[in-house]
Amino acid sequence: MKYMLLLNRTADALPAPGTPELDRIIQEYGAAVEAMGRAGVLIDCAPLAALSSTTTVRVRDGETIVTDGPSAEIKEQLGGYSIIECADLDEALKWAATIPAARDASVEIRPIVGMPAPA
């Protein structure tokens, strides 16, 4: 059984570069995922960019509607995820619009920070 852990945080952006706060976060998260990696349970993980860099896609009547920010629809809830590698946001938007969730509710596109290049 695979589980997706959803990591919540209270501030939108990570602490400023060079601050002890950011160093502590990197150390603590590094230790946690390192332990999971050693135990062989970790498949993938990464931090997400600030919520303000989110784009939401909806497809209605065949038309793709793009909006800035996360979905504000309280009737919608997280129901799955895909991680895709694209050249830019336009390509990601194109793929997001093909997912049925874009028709039924919405798909949020949130950049992943600093994924290492695939080996």
Next chain:
Amino acid sequence: MTGPLDQLIHQQWWAAVATVCRLTGDLDAAEDAVQDACVAALERWPAAGVPDNVLGWLIGVARHKAVDRLRREANRGAKEAAAMREISDSGTGAGARAWAEAGAEVRAGTWAGAGAEAGAGAGAEAEAGAGAGEDGSPRATDRLGLMFLCCHPALDVSARVALTLRSVCGLSTAEIAAAFLVPDETMAKRLVRAKAKIREARIPFRIPGEAELPERLGAVLRVIYLLFTEGHMASRGEALIRGELCDRAIALARGVAELLPGEPEAAGLLALLLLTDARRAARTDDLGDLVLLEDQDRGRWDPDMIAEGEAVLEAALGQGRPGRYQLHAAIAACHSTAASADGTDWRQIALLYAELVRHEPTPVVEANRGVAVAMAEGPAAGLVILDALAHHPQLRRWAQLYIARAELLRRLGRDDEATDAYRSALELEPAPASRSFIARRLRELGGNGSAN
């Protein structure tokens, strides 16, 4: 912007930022570098003379500066990434390394990786050539690319408008803040946030493909239209017309129409703005109050702008693909060609609105059709259409509908109902110019006019 040299340099802003942005892949760096290049030009050119190729000079200098900055940022990012990798090497877990690299990238500014690629490539060329080699020269599509970037639907609409004024028009943050009556700091934050999103979400600098073009062009035209209406209506300002914004919007519409000659809606927007702005001098009286179209001194309309607007519209309609902006322009042209308010062809205008409703099915367009029908067939016929819209949720807070209803009721002699409608409009706190217009009508209706 004062002297002729300032103007000469400023005319190249759009093209210079666009080309440097394409070459470096970083809007913020491009904008700062072009700003620096403009300052350098103003310092050097009075003594050294103006170069033959003003745009080429600005691009060459700006590109160097932008590449330098991106390379500095990329080096910093690479050093930190290497240091973090050493720390995490003991762990060797892929996850730990991902976090370490993420941390380094956050330290260096989130787009350091992308900037490094673009910066390194562009830098090598800049060193090999004089900075204006084949790849360094502007392309015809650059200006469009910048426009599509600034008006990307993944950005908030207010951010698109602000970014267009900053990056495409070259207005300062303070000038944009003043135009939208927000504190400088608020506008600065909005611009920083928009550029951060472009960088973090990697919104591309590109011309949309054929399939995306209609929708993406629509977003561009909408931003230009919003810019114009902001200057024209000045809903949040005391001055009725902020001409600067109107001038900028017309220049943008002209540029986009020239760059996309096969898109009649771009020309349609240009025609609409020209025909509307031609009435600028007649739209306000000496006190700054709004003068209704029917009461305007048509001798103060700008005949050259009207002639240009009509010619642009005719060519656009000739392409046989009508759309909302062409229809709006055709309606504006009906007013421009009428010798007097009484001579307006309202039947034609009502027909154009009926066609417009098919392209732009909004209650606001339907309300305007109601007004046109009232003019063509009498107030009673128009009132039927407006009354049908009275409870539309989108129009509940739209003062113009109440004002239009009030006008028709007044013409029908239903003074009490007209007074109520004017008062409802006032409660919605319309623009100052509309407020004083309503106050005047209320005085004429003989009620206790000072409803405020």
